[in-house]
Amino acid sequence: MTDQPMPPTAEHARLSEAQRPDSPWRLWGPYLAGRQWGTVREDYSADGDAWSFFPFDHAHTRAYRWGEDGIAGLTDRFGFLNLGLALWNGHDDRLKERLFGLTNPQGNHGEDVKEYWWPIDGTPTHSYAQVLYRYPQRAFPYDHLVTENAARGLGQDELELTDTGVLDDSRFFDVLVTHAKAGPEDVLVEITATNHGPDPAPLDLLPHLWFRNTWSWGRDERVPRLRLARGPKDESAIIAEHGYLGRYLLVADAEPRILFCDNETNQQATFGVPGGSKHPKDAINAAVVHGDASMVRRGHGTKAAFWWHWDAVAPGESVTIRLRLIRDGDVRTADPFADFDAIRDARHGEADAFYAAVIPADVPPEDAFIARRAFAGLQWCKQIYRYDVRQWLEGDPAEPAPPRERLARQPLGRNTSWRHLSLADVISMPDEWEYPWFAAWDLAFHCVALAHVDPDFAKEQLVLMCREWAMHPNGQLPAYEWNFSDVNPPVHAWAAWQVYTIDGSRDQEFLTRVFTKLLFNFGWWVNRKDAEGSNLFEGGFLGMDNVGPFDRSAPLPDGSRLEQSDATSWMAFYCLLMLRIAWELARTQPAWDEVATKFFEHFLAIAEAMDFFGSDNVELWDQEDGFYYDVVVAADGSSQKVRLRSMVGLLPLIGVANMPAWVDATLPDFTGHRAWLQARRPELLDALVHLADGSPDTLSVLTPDRLVRLLRRLVDESEFLAPGGIRSMSAAYREGTTLQLEGADLPVRYVPGASDSRLFGGNSNWRGPIWFPVNVLLTDALRRYAGGMAADVQVEYPAGSGRLIGVAEVADDIDRRLVGLFRIGPDGRRPSDPRDIPTHPLWQAHPTFSEYFHGDTGAGLGATHQTGWTALVAHLVCLRED
Incomplete structure (x- = not known):
């Protein structure tokens, strides 16, 4: 860390112009959610079963109320106008418009995305961004993934997409999507699909442009409009007109066919009842996949797609399409693609320069690569989050009144005591698909990593959670949308201090703002979580x-x-x-x-x-x-x-x-x-x-004696010290133990991998695996001991080895183990790779940042795009001093 300003680069200059959330450079970004269906926001049921009320199959035919989702998405910070990727391989029963995964009840270890994609790069102002999506050439096995996983129990592995055989022999397209900004409201989009399979394969690419549906709910009758246009050199183009955003032109570098419809519900396909829109949101799907163009509109609508088709892409061949989104769509004075390559390459070079300034020069190249990928994931996990709890509870004027059960307390009613909460912000999410909603303690850890690349955004996020429209009047921070009243650990102050120091210990205004709000939160903890006034919580x-x-x-x-x-x-x-x-x-x-x-x-x-x-x-x-x-x-x-x-x-x-x-x-x-x-x-x-x-x-x-005794447990490889960090439960319980409490026998055992318990859904496990956030807190604390009361303490490390080292060296080695999870090992594989990732260069080129890691092997578990708190690996790399 340094108390000097970051070295100047073009991206740093843009950041200096974009200190506030409403800054022009922050208007457009990869803010489109990876999943909107199955969220609490879209749930208007009587029983609070969000997964069933708005399932995956409805997402293709039913308009969302609060947000949108898509693949490799680009949207404005209000979530009004969206640009996402759709694909078809000629075999699927639907367009690939969004990522597929299992709901919490369907998965034998809870919700689980069944796709492969990797954020490749991203700058904080989104001047440059890349993401890679891996698309099968065979029919996507939707039903097989559901039925087979339903048949598996907690003790079995999940069936993943690579297990089904559809990706064997590299029969997939790697689809690389690149965003590069020529200016704050001038975005270049390049999509390149490469056939890695052994045979020619058909492909359709259909980048979609659509408006979020704001007009069907009885609160705002204004309808934005997309309409057919021509580009400056007579290219295919679409003009987007919106009452708040203004007017944009999306132009294609060719003359693909353009299809229009409306972002409205297909009542017949969704609910089996007639009526509703004549041009619903699945009209483009019907035209491409089923050859039924009866529902598409002529020349205008609120959803549209450019349609490119290739009968056969040869093995090893790449096909590329280019788009440009330009402010003021009626301005046609230049060739929008004349400078396309030069701008894209310049932004790529500026991204390289930016990360060369952020990541210390003495960091080994592999670790620098890991950190940059983690930072990219943080950029792609920013999502527009809209949720007004009062409106959500009351329902909308144009919709049937919600069931009265929604106003009850948990579990039927949700968040009824959080009517004040009203958010419409770009927020750092824990995971793009499995957790497309903020969680207070996750976000605090995200901000520590983000502070290395975008301290202003990190500060804004921490303050946002404390604002009157988020923090409860009683001082509680909102936990997560499934139950804002649940209790997350109080790590906000730690994160604020880390962000302050990473940013050079100079922004006392930020520190004062967050500190004054945390005074209320601290009071809530004391008043609500110490029932007896004993100072035990x-x-x-x-x-x-x-x-x-x-x-x-x-x-x-x-x-x-x-x-x-x-x-x-x-x-x-x-x-x-x-x-x-x-x-x-x-x-x-x-x-x-x-x-x-x-x-x-x-x-x-x-x-x-x-x-x-x-x-x-x-x-x-x-x-x-x-x-x-x-x-x-x-x-x-x-x-x-x-x-x-x-x-x-x-x-x-x-x-x-x-x-x-x-x-x-x-x-x-x-x-x-x-x-x-x-x-x-x-x-x-x-x-x-x-x-x-x-x-x-x-x-x-801790007294010095207790510190030493606790450290002995910590560094014992038969207990907590694992090759990849510190386990969440002692491995001494490999054979299990039974606790006798209050007359009951409670069996527990060390479970280093996926959970064998359905507590809290069963998608997370703290009975043995390694979790990045608490590991980072522990090593941070060890360094504080080393700088004070334990300056002269020597620890046998690992326990029983006969090797004595200082407490700071213990912290350093644990950090090395954590970073080492992502380094390619002698077997050509990263320890952090989930079980289903093949040992092949096309797969090993991309580290996976999982939610947590196997307590013995380090294999990634849980959510597979947790470049939220697992992005703390970039924080560890950037703190490197040796």
């Missing part, structure tokens, strides 16, 4: 799904409660980050001095409850095991530890901060209060504020 599942032996979000019987090691650790961590920010702000704004004192006091109270004395009935630390556990507290005050070694017991490590040397001289209120406590409660400060010669004072919930 009950956060629920806290984003770690099935990490416990039971559902930690569900009420316990007989009035018992769960005091959580991780919830309390998160709060100690949160407290120390708020203290660190208050210290920083108080350097120039003395009023924050007293706020620093407040968070110092609060940290001492939490740490005292958790680690030093414990409460009358609850102590999370187990002296015999040298580990932290959750504790079940019965109504009569008796307690019992949940003796399961998992990430829950490692998280106390993150509760650490080093006090800068300037604090004593700069913050009189904080320094005076600390002196007052030292005089009156020296035993408390001596236990929680650790002094070391020549090192900063360290605030930590």
